Amino acid sequence: MTARDRLFANLGRALAMAPGRVSPAEAAARLDRRTPNLIPDRAQGSGEELVERFVQWAERVQATTARVATLADVPAAAADFLNRHNLPQRLRLAPHPLIEGLDWSSRPLIEVASGRAEAHDLSSLALAFAGIAETGTLMLHSGPQTPTTLNFLPDNHIVLLPARAIAGSYEAAWARLRAAFGDDWPRTVNLVTGPSRTADIEQELILGAHGPRRLHIIIVDDDARQEG
Amino acid sequence: MQSTAFDFENNAHKALDDAELRQAMARVATNFTGGRAAAAARLPEFEALRDRAVEIKNHTIANLDHYLALFERNVEKRGGKVHWCATPREARETILSLCRQVGARTVTKGKSMIAEEIALNPFLAENGVEPIETDLGEYIIQLADEPPSHIIGPAVHKTKRQVADLFHEHHRKYGKEKILTEGGDMVAEAREILRQKFLDADVGITGANFLVAETGSTIIVTNEGNGDLTQTLPQMHIVISAIDKVVPNLEDVSTILRVLARSATGQEMSVYTTFSTGPRRDGDLDGPGQFHVVLLDNGRSGLLGTEKQDLLRCIRCGACMNHCPVYHAVGGHAYGWVYPGPIGAAIDPVFLGLEEARHLPQASTFCGKCEQVCPMRIPLPKIMRHWREESFERRVTPVVPRTLMEAWAFVARHPRLYGLGARLAARILKALGRDGKIVSLPLGSGWTDGRDFPAPEGRTFQEMWSARRGARS
Amino acid sequence: MTQKPRVALFVTCLVDLHRPSVGFAAVKLIEEAGAEVFVPAAQTCCGQPAYNSGDRKDAIAIARQVIATFEDAPYVVAPSGSCAGMIRHHYPALFAGDPAWKARADRLAAKTYELVSFLTDVMGVERVAAALPARATYHDSCSGLRELGIKEQPRKLLATVDGLDLVELPGAETCCGFGGTFCVKYPEVSVEMVQRKADDVAATGADLLLAGDLGCLLNMAGKLSRDGRAIAVRHVAEVLAGVTDTPAMGKD
Known part of the structure; x- marks a missing residue:
C-alpha cells in the first residue's frame, strides 16, 4: 500500500460518520455553484465608485496611481513616473498587443524592449487583468504576453490597469478570470496589494524587500486600441 | 528541529x-495587537467573515478526502505532481530526490512552517544541497543558526543591533564591511545578496497557505516577494504543504483571505497572494518547468473525529x-x-x-x-x-502535583472536612502575616519568591455566617 | 406583595478562606437590590483547580456536589467571574456524555450569575449608595470578561460611587498571570506577567485597584505590595457595598 492509499483509507474511516459529511455529488454541486460566501459592503458598487475606492486603498498601501483618458496618454504617464524618481529612461514592456501597441514617439528618450524581465531591468510596464477595489489589489496572471518576472524582478513596477477592469471584490475578479480562461487556467495568478515590504527587523516597515520598491498604477479610462 | x-x-x-529579548517582545505585544484591532474595526463584516471561514473549514475537514483527491486531480491535469507523505522522513526524502533529479546544488526557500516541521534544511545540507532562506526573517535566523520564534515573524525576537552584527559577520565574504545601523540599509544589503541567490538557484521550495481543490492551485501569502522569486526563477518549484491546507474553491479562499492578514499583521491584505497551478505553460516566457506538491500528514489525519479536530482549521496567522x-x-x-x-x-x-x-x-x-x-x-x-x-x-x-490535586479534591468533596481545613488554614496564614502580608510562604516559594501573599482576614465566611445565624436554605 | 427573589450565595473557596468581607459585601449588595440571600452549608469549591489540572474525574465529582447543593435555588450568585463561568460554561461541558446530569448542569448554569452582572442585568440595579473618595482603576478578570461578557457592568455601578474617580487601566483586558495553579506551576512567568500588570496599574496614578475575582486580586496585591507600591487593592463588591473600613488586601 502506498502512503496515498493509507492516507485515503484512514480519512475514509475517520470521516464516514462525520457531521457535515456530504456525498461527492453534493460536494461537486457546491463547488460548481461558486456562490460567494460573504461580500463586504466595501466591495459593492460599480463604475466610478469602484475606481475611486480602488485608488484610495491602493494608495493606503504605498502604491501610487495616475489616471489617464486613453492609451495614448500612457507613455507620458510612465515617463512622468520615471522622471519623478529620477530613474533611467528604460522600460521592459509586457509583450502584450495592448502594451506593445503604445506609441512612444512623444517620448523618444525612453528606451523600450518587450519580453520577460531580466536581472538588470530596473523598471517594467505590465498589464493587469483586473483591479479589486475592496483592498486596492491588482490581479495579474502569467502567459506568453504577460510574464510573471515583470512583476517581481524590476525595482519599479508600473502597471497599466483599464478602468473597466476594476471589480469590487476578489470573487468578481475570479469570475472574470474564469470567463476569460475557462479550463485553461494560467500557471500563476498574482494578487498584488502595494509594493514589496518587510517588517522583519524590529517591525519597522521598509519598502522593497525583494520585490519592487515602487508600484505605480496607471488607470486608463478608455482602453480602446489606437488606430493607425 | x-x-x-x-x-x-x-x-x-x-x-x-x-534583556534584548524582552525589548523585542515588548514591540510584539503592542504592534500586532493594535494592528489587528484596527483592521477588524475597519471592516464591519469581520466577525461574520470569521463565522463563514469557520464553516468553510469545517465543511472541508468533514469532506477532506474528497477535496484532497480533487486537488490532486487538478494539479495533475495541469502537469504538476502530488507526492503524499505520511511522515517527515518521507517528505524530506521525496524533496531530496526531486532536487537530485535536476542535479540541484542550491535551493532557494520561501518561508514554510512545514519545512521547519520536517527539519528540511539540515537534511538537505547534509546531502549536499544548500538551502537558502529568502524571507528576510528566516534569512536572519538562518545566519544566526536559530529556529524561528514566531510563525509569521521568525526573527521577532531579534533586535536591530543583533541583526546588524549578524550581517556584519556573514556578509563580509560578499565584500560588505560596514556595520549598518539603519533597518533600510540592512534590507537593501540582504536584497542585493539574495538577488543573486534567486538567479542561481536550481530549485525553489515554498510552503503553501492554502491549496485550492477546484483549480489545483497552491497559494502563498507574503509581503516581501521572496516567495515569488523563489518559485518563478528556478527550473523546478516544490511546494511543501500539509493535508489540512486544502479549501474547496476560489470563493472559499477569498473569504478566508479577508480574515488572514487582518488577524496576522493588521494589513487589509498581504502584498503578494500568489496562486500557482502546474508548471509553466507552452509559450510562457518564465516560470518553473516542473511543479511538485509534497503533502504531509504527520499525524494530522489522526485528529479527525477527536476533540482536537478543530486544530485542523488553523490558518497559521x-x-x-x-x-x-x-x-x-x-x-x-x-x-x-x-x-x-x-x-x-x-x-x-x-x-x-x-x-x-x-x-x-x-x-x-x-x-x-x-x-x-x-x-x-x-x-x-x-x-x-x-x-x-x-x-x-x-x-x-508528575506524581507530586497529581497527588496534591487528588488530596485537595478529596477534601473538597467533603464539606465538613473542608470547612475544618479552611478554618485552620485561615488562622495559620493569618498568623504568618506581618503587617497584613506574608513575605515567605512555607512550601509556597513559587508564590512568595516574586510577590507577597496577602494574609487572610483570619476567619472563614462560613463560620462567620453560622455565628450570625445567617439563612442556610 | 410579591415575594423577594431568593439567591443562594456561592461564596467561592477564596472568599471563604481569605476574605470573608467580600462575601458579606456581596450579601449586602444582593439584599439592597431587593433579594433574599441564603448560604448553603455544603459548599466548598467549584472544582476549577481540578478541572484545569486535567483531573476530570474529581472535577466531575465536585461539580455533582455543587449541582446537588444549589439546584433548588432560584438564583445562584458568586462574587467571582471565574467560578460563575465554571458553573455556567464548563459544568454543561463536563457532563456532555451524561444526559441526566447534563440536564441538571444546564439548569444550574442558566440561573448562575457573577455578582455584579446579577445586580445590573437581573435586578436592574443602576446605582449604589456608597461613597469613597479615591482614584480607582479596574482590571477585567479574564473569565468574567471573556466567558460572561462582564465589562460595562462594574464600570457603570462604580461611576455612581460618590467621590470615586475611575481611570481606565491600559491593558485592562490582559491577564494578570494568576491562572489558578499556573501561578505556582510557572512562578517566574507568572511573576513577569503580574509585574507588567503592576507597572501598568502604577502608571495610571490610581491609589485603588479593583477587580471582581479574588485570585487575580491576590496576585496583583501581592506584587504591588512586594514592589512597595502604596496602592490599595480591593474586590469591587467591597467598594460598591460601601464596606471599606476593613484593611485593603495585604494591609494591616
Whole structure:
C-alpha cells in the first residue's frame, strides 16, 4: 500500500460518520455553484465608485496611481513616473498587443524592449487583468504576453490597469478570470496589494524587500486600441 | 528541529533573563495587537467573515478526502505532481530526490512552517544541497543558526543591533564591511545578496497557505516577494504543504483571505497572494518547468473525529501568539519547537508526543485571549485542557502535583472536612502575616519568591455566617 | 406583595478562606437590590483547580456536589467571574456524555450569575449608595470578561460611587498571570506577567485597584505590595457595598 492509499483509507474511516459529511455529488454541486460566501459592503458598487475606492486603498498601501483618458496618454504617464524618481529612461514592456501597441514617439528618450524581465531591468510596464477595489489589489496572471518576472524582478513596477477592469471584490475578479480562461487556467495568478515590504527587523516597515520598491498604477479610462 | 519543549521551564527562565529579548517582545505585544484591532474595526463584516471561514473549514475537514483527491486531480491535469507523505522522513526524502533529479546544488526557500516541521534544511545540507532562506526573517535566523520564534515573524525576537552584527559577520565574504545601523540599509544589503541567490538557484521550495481543490492551485501569502522569486526563477518549484491546507474553491479562499492578514499583521491584505497551478505553460516566457506538491500528514489525519479536530482549521496567522501574555513574557523559543504560543501548546503534542511536550498545554493561564482573536475560532484553551486531562490520566503529570490535586479534591468533596481545613488554614496564614502580608510562604516559594501573599482576614465566611445565624436554605 | 427573589450565595473557596468581607459585601449588595440571600452549608469549591489540572474525574465529582447543593435555588450568585463561568460554561461541558446530569448542569448554569452582572442585568440595579473618595482603576478578570461578557457592568455601578474617580487601566483586558495553579506551576512567568500588570496599574496614578475575582486580586496585591507600591487593592463588591473600613488586601 502506498502512503496515498493509507492516507485515503484512514480519512475514509475517520470521516464516514462525520457531521457535515456530504456525498461527492453534493460536494461537486457546491463547488460548481461558486456562490460567494460573504461580500463586504466595501466591495459593492460599480463604475466610478469602484475606481475611486480602488485608488484610495491602493494608495493606503504605498502604491501610487495616475489616471489617464486613453492609451495614448500612457507613455507620458510612465515617463512622468520615471522622471519623478529620477530613474533611467528604460522600460521592459509586457509583450502584450495592448502594451506593445503604445506609441512612444512623444517620448523618444525612453528606451523600450518587450519580453520577460531580466536581472538588470530596473523598471517594467505590465498589464493587469483586473483591479479589486475592496483592498486596492491588482490581479495579474502569467502567459506568453504577460510574464510573471515583470512583476517581481524590476525595482519599479508600473502597471497599466483599464478602468473597466476594476471589480469590487476578489470573487468578481475570479469570475472574470474564469470567463476569460475557462479550463485553461494560467500557471500563476498574482494578487498584488502595494509594493514589496518587510517588517522583519524590529517591525519597522521598509519598502522593497525583494520585490519592487515602487508600484505605480496607471488607470486608463478608455482602453480602446489606437488606430493607425 | 530538535525539540527542547521538555525544558520549557528552563527555556522560560533563560528568556526572562534576556534583556534584548524582552525589548523585542515588548514591540510584539503592542504592534500586532493594535494592528489587528484596527483592521477588524475597519471592516464591519469581520466577525461574520470569521463565522463563514469557520464553516468553510469545517465543511472541508468533514469532506477532506474528497477535496484532497480533487486537488490532486487538478494539479495533475495541469502537469504538476502530488507526492503524499505520511511522515517527515518521507517528505524530506521525496524533496531530496526531486532536487537530485535536476542535479540541484542550491535551493532557494520561501518561508514554510512545514519545512521547519520536517527539519528540511539540515537534511538537505547534509546531502549536499544548500538551502537558502529568502524571507528576510528566516534569512536572519538562518545566519544566526536559530529556529524561528514566531510563525509569521521568525526573527521577532531579534533586535536591530543583533541583526546588524549578524550581517556584519556573514556578509563580509560578499565584500560588505560596514556595520549598518539603519533597518533600510540592512534590507537593501540582504536584497542585493539574495538577488543573486534567486538567479542561481536550481530549485525553489515554498510552503503553501492554502491549496485550492477546484483549480489545483497552491497559494502563498507574503509581503516581501521572496516567495515569488523563489518559485518563478528556478527550473523546478516544490511546494511543501500539509493535508489540512486544502479549501474547496476560489470563493472559499477569498473569504478566508479577508480574515488572514487582518488577524496576522493588521494589513487589509498581504502584498503578494500568489496562486500557482502546474508548471509553466507552452509559450510562457518564465516560470518553473516542473511543479511538485509534497503533502504531509504527520499525524494530522489522526485528529479527525477527536476533540482536537478543530486544530485542523488553523490558518497559521499567528494572532494567538501575538495576543498571548505568556508568549509576550517568554518569546517563542521557550516553547522549544516549531509552533510556539497557544497554537503550539495545543498542536505540538500531536507531533512531539505528550511526554516531550507536556509543559506546553500547562503553560497557559486560560485567559482566553487566543480563542477570542483566532480568526478560525479554534477553542485553544479547551484543547489544551484536553491535553492536561490526557496528561493526568496517563500519569504524564508528575506524581507530586497529581497527588496534591487528588488530596485537595478529596477534601473538597467533603464539606465538613473542608470547612475544618479552611478554618485552620485561615488562622495559620493569618498568623504568618506581618503587617497584613506574608513575605515567605512555607512550601509556597513559587508564590512568595516574586510577590507577597496577602494574609487572610483570619476567619472563614462560613463560620462567620453560622455565628450570625445567617439563612442556610 | 410579591415575594423577594431568593439567591443562594456561592461564596467561592477564596472568599471563604481569605476574605470573608467580600462575601458579606456581596450579601449586602444582593439584599439592597431587593433579594433574599441564603448560604448553603455544603459548599466548598467549584472544582476549577481540578478541572484545569486535567483531573476530570474529581472535577466531575465536585461539580455533582455543587449541582446537588444549589439546584433548588432560584438564583445562584458568586462574587467571582471565574467560578460563575465554571458553573455556567464548563459544568454543561463536563457532563456532555451524561444526559441526566447534563440536564441538571444546564439548569444550574442558566440561573448562575457573577455578582455584579446579577445586580445590573437581573435586578436592574443602576446605582449604589456608597461613597469613597479615591482614584480607582479596574482590571477585567479574564473569565468574567471573556466567558460572561462582564465589562460595562462594574464600570457603570462604580461611576455612581460618590467621590470615586475611575481611570481606565491600559491593558485592562490582559491577564494578570494568576491562572489558578499556573501561578505556582510557572512562578517566574507568572511573576513577569503580574509585574507588567503592576507597572501598568502604577502608571495610571490610581491609589485603588479593583477587580471582581479574588485570585487575580491576590496576585496583583501581592506584587504591588512586594514592589512597595502604596496602592490599595480591593474586590469591587467591597467598594460598591460601601464596606471599606476593613484593611485593603495585604494591609494591616
